[in-house]
Amino acid sequence: MPVILLSITIAALLAVIAGLGLFSMQKPVYQSQPMPSVRLGDPGHNLVGPSWSGIHKPLRAERAVNTKSGQSG
């Protein structure tokens, strides 16, 4: 049993090292295939900005317009 546990530990350790190595080799698409005409997912310079969470939050002006239209309607 100690040898089996040792083997599982070694396998897990090597897998983590291999996984980190593979991850470090990968490049985002905006780095691996840069081009002047099309933006491909650069998180720092894309249209929605670096901190976009995927959930649309309306701006204060949009909220005001929506509230006003809701009241008038």
Added chain:
Amino acid sequence: MSQRLGRHLLTTLVLIGALNCPAGAQHGQDPVPPASTARASGANPTEQAVTEQRLFQQQRKLEGRISIPDYKAALLEQPQGRSYQFFHERLLPWLMGALIVAMVAGLALFFVMRGRIRTQAPQTGIKIKRFNVLERTAHWMTATCFIVLALTGINYVFGKRLLFPLIGPDAFAAFSQWSKFAHTAVAWPFMLGLLMMAVLWVRGNLPDRHDWRWLREFGGFASGTHPPAGRFNAGQKLIFWSVIIFGLALSVTGIIMLFPFWTLDINGMQWAQYGHASAASILIAVIIAHIYIGTLGMVGAYDAIGRGEVDLTWAREHHSLWVEQQQRVIRGHDDSVGPAGVPAE
């Protein structure tokens, strides 16, 4: 009166027909375009549009021009893609499923008929060393990795058919994502273990003159007596070479897929998947048999690779030539065995 009733009936039928027109249009074929959409010449412009079949009559691929640097995206469709889809979505699940189910059913039948294989003579209590720590570490590291690789690999084929309906889309997506990470990471210690086992055990697994007799007598089941065998019998040699050959095939095709389009084009990638999936299906079935005989099927087999030593009776019955060789080593007459060939006591 009858004329009035007739008018009412006619009006009702017209109304029903008018109400049903949209529903009928949903199920029927596209209607003939009205005259206003046709050209002045009366010709239907969509009739002249090129079809997929006509394009394939002229060339084997549907290709276009793209503005992104990834030139592969310009290839829209080709016949090999449909062959690959047929393999991946139809043939492979049946092939893998049939191999696994047939192996499990065969082993279950064998267990019912034969039961556990026990030694014919009583145990002596004398232990003989069968595998050293390095050998056992190589075996268990490879085994651990193979189980992870097999389960995560099976998820590629059967996950969306079996697991997805049970756990739902969110859990299945998360599980598959982590399965993919595990599959690509664990592949490396698997390949290392494969290399270690090949180096450590290739000598003992070379074919010899006793193998044919062992196979002919089906390891003693046909004759009722154990045929002579060296450190590894013919059955173990078949397992070893299956692991080495199919493991090598899995490693090569796996590396090709880990670094996509590095050496091969889209057709080569598809062939790599054919090879990877086929080799995996066969090796999973072989390893199920190996696990069975090493645990439930044969009493004492687990001790060999679990604790590294076996009872002398077990060794004499299953590997008589190897035991004789060990005894010659003790007497100092033969130094042709490996480091594992040292009796425990």
